[in-house]
Amino acid sequence: MKKPVLIVLAVYFALMLAFCSYTILLHYDTLQNGEDYKFSVIPRDPYDPFLGRYVELRTENRVPYSFDGSVFYALLSKNSLGFAEVSEFTKEKPQSGAYAKNLRLERYYMNEKMAPEAEKVTMNPDKYDSMYVLVKVKNGNYVIEGLYVDDVPIEDFIASRL
Amino acid sequence: MQHNKWIVNESEEWVKEEIITEQQREIIVSRYAAVKKGNPLIIFFAIIGSLLIGAGIIMIFAVNWYKLPVPVKISISFIPLLAAFALCVFTALKKYKSAAYKECSAIFLSLSFFAVTALIGQTFHTAVDMRGYFLVCAVFTLPAAYIFRSKTALSIYTACYTYAAFSSLPISLVLLAAALPLFYFEIKQSKINALSGYLLTLAAIMFSYCISAVFDTVFGDSYITETVAFSIAVVYLILDEVLHKISNSYFLTPVKVMGIYSISFLLALLSFDMLPMNVYLSSVIPILILCGVYAALRAKNYKGMKSGDLFAAAALLFMIFAPFFSVISANILTIGLGIIFIVRGSRKLRVAYINTGMFLVMFIIIGRFFDSELDLLIKGIVFILLGIVFLIANFAISRKRKEQNL
Numbered sequence: 286m287k288k289p290v291l292i293v294l295a296v297y298f299a300l301m302l303a304f305c306s307y308t309i310l311l312h313y314d315t316l317q318n319g320e321d322y323k324f325s326v327i328p329r330d331p332y333d334p335f336l337g338r339y340v341e342l343r344t345e346n347r348v349p350y351s352f353d354g355s356v357f358y359a360l361l362s363k364n365s366l367g368f369a370e371v372s373e374f375t376k377e378k379p380q381s382g383a384y385a386k387n388l389r390l391e392r393y394y395m396n397e398k399m400a401p402e403a404e405k406v407t408m409n410p411d412k413y414d415s416m417y418v419l420v421k422v423k424n425g426n427y428v429i430e431g432l433y434v435d436d437v438p439i440e441d442f443i444a445s446r447l
Numbered sequence: 448m449q450h451n452k453w454i455v456n457e458s459e460e461w462v463k464e465e466i467i468t469e470q471q472r473e474i475i476v477s478r479y480a481a482v483k484k485g486n487p488l489i490i491f492f493a494i495i496g497s498l499l500i501g502a503g504i505i506m507i508f509a510v511n512w513y514k515l516p517v518p519v520k521i522s523i524s525f526i527p528l529l530a531a532f533a534l535c536v537f538t539a540l541k542k543y544k545s546a547a548y549k550e551c552s553a554i555f556l557s558l559s560f561f562a563v564t565a566l567i568g569q570t571f572h573t574a575v576d577m578r579g580y581f582l583v584c585a586v587f588t589l590p591a592a593y594i595f596r597s598k599t600a601l602s603i604y605t606a607c608y609t610y611a612a613f614s615s616l617p618i619s620l621v622l623l624a625a626a627l628p629l630f631y632f633e634i635k636q637s638k639i640n641a642l643s644g645y646l647l648t649l650a651a652i653m654f655s656y657c658i659s660a661v662f663d664t665v666f667g668d669s670y671i672t673e674t675v676a677f678s679i680a681v682v683y684l685i686l687d688e689v690l691h692k693i694s695n696s697y698f699l700t701p702v703k704v705m706g707i708y709s710i711s712f713l714l715a716l717l718s719f720d721m722l723p724m725n726v727y728l729s730s731v732i733p734i735l736i737l738c739g740v741y742a743a744l745r746a747k748n749y750k751g752m753k754s755g756d757l758f759a760a761a762a763l764l765f766m767i768f769a770p771f772f773s774v775i776s777a778n779i780l781t782i783g784l785g786i787i788f789i790v791r792g793s794r795k796l797r798v799a800y801i802n803t804g805m806f807l808v809m810f811i812i813i814g815r816f817f818d819s820e821l822d823l824l825i826k827g828i829v830f831i832l833l834g835i836v837f838l839i840a841n842f843a844i845s846r847k848r849k850e851q852n853l
Contacts, residue, residue: 287539287540287543290539290543290594291536291539291540293590293594294535294536294539294594297590297591297594298532298535300587301528301560301587302528304583304587305525305528305563305564305567308567309521309567312567312570312571312573313517313521316517316571392572392573393572394569394572428571428572428573429571429572440514
């Protein structure tokens, strides 16, 4: 009786660990080896009961509403100032060039105390030269590496003000 | 009843009166000692205490979470899942006949997976896809429900289902088909009353919610919603009292279950600060009249307090205090009802009472966890304190039962 249960449990645990490990490895590899893209953003501070406090990011390149719920690809390029731009949203997988699958730069998770401070900082974006998220992109996968204000990670920027 | 203590004392008298011999007495006493069972309440207290302390520690970690390097964050994320694996293996090897251990293992495993997935998402700042999140959680919760035949895990699966399958026919059909065999086995093994009570509980929540929503849509005034919802719940209790006098058929008591669960659900819902609340003193009149009718019916043939009495009183008290401090009164009344039920359940050794009480207390604790205004450090400390309280309660009950040789 015990042996079959243990075998089923072992398979179940293996599947759980495989799922989690695959997700982590995919993101971690992109974070370590992906190409840098800076997206200009305007942050805002809301709350998610499951994942905690985060900064809502608003980029200039919004995903079209018609793409909601479907797989899409964002073709990426860089402008003369070195900032990233989405040249096109498409449902067809690009054959060449840099692209990100289902690119949604919406959330940057922060400490409970820092997120409201981040919102205060970003209330006056004109006071700073730049405000952007650094995104690592590799083979269509993307990971947000950090949120920066005047090229300083926002955590350090706020910590210096607190 | 303290059967074991009773049999020990009584058998001594039998030996003195030479009804049985000393040898026969020992056989009888050992026979009763052998059928002694573990108390699920103690296991529940222990697991909930441990979970609360674990959640508190995670929250305190979360205060400085952003300072930790990614590999450290990932490693910490896996701790609850690995602990859940260990508990599951222990249950499979040593406690596979214990329903309480199986339920606890399935819940712990399911919630740990929820936590790991959420922490990975947070570590890599992934875009939120709630449907995808609940779909993955449902898919990985169902095997736990099957392996441990866990009704609680099945409830978690159903909760995930309502979110993941919303307005998606293929997902809803696949998830439903995957769970149907388990529902079939459970229904086949369950007693009719337990099953109908469970189904009617769900029906009560949905029915009350729907009626409230209809009234809210028609009148567009929130105070009417609460009055109507509480009125429906008290009407259930009146109906139970009236129908019970006409016939003693079991099938009438679920009406009481509907009343009790409607009031519990409404109080728990209103304990959230985020919900709009606009109750006036005039709102209490319908509840006052209905509770008066209920009290008159009960007084006619009073044979001691019933569960419905407490809930009718809670509905009335809430409507009286709501115009002044609705959220506080909803929290206090829900916790109060929970504690009363845990105490009554412990005294009568009725698991259904204890579970109802635990559900109410846990709902308030979890509800406060989702309150965005509380600082993480304070939440963490509160959770650890609550966990310690649960473990002390566990220790006290365990000790008392040992003293009573139960």
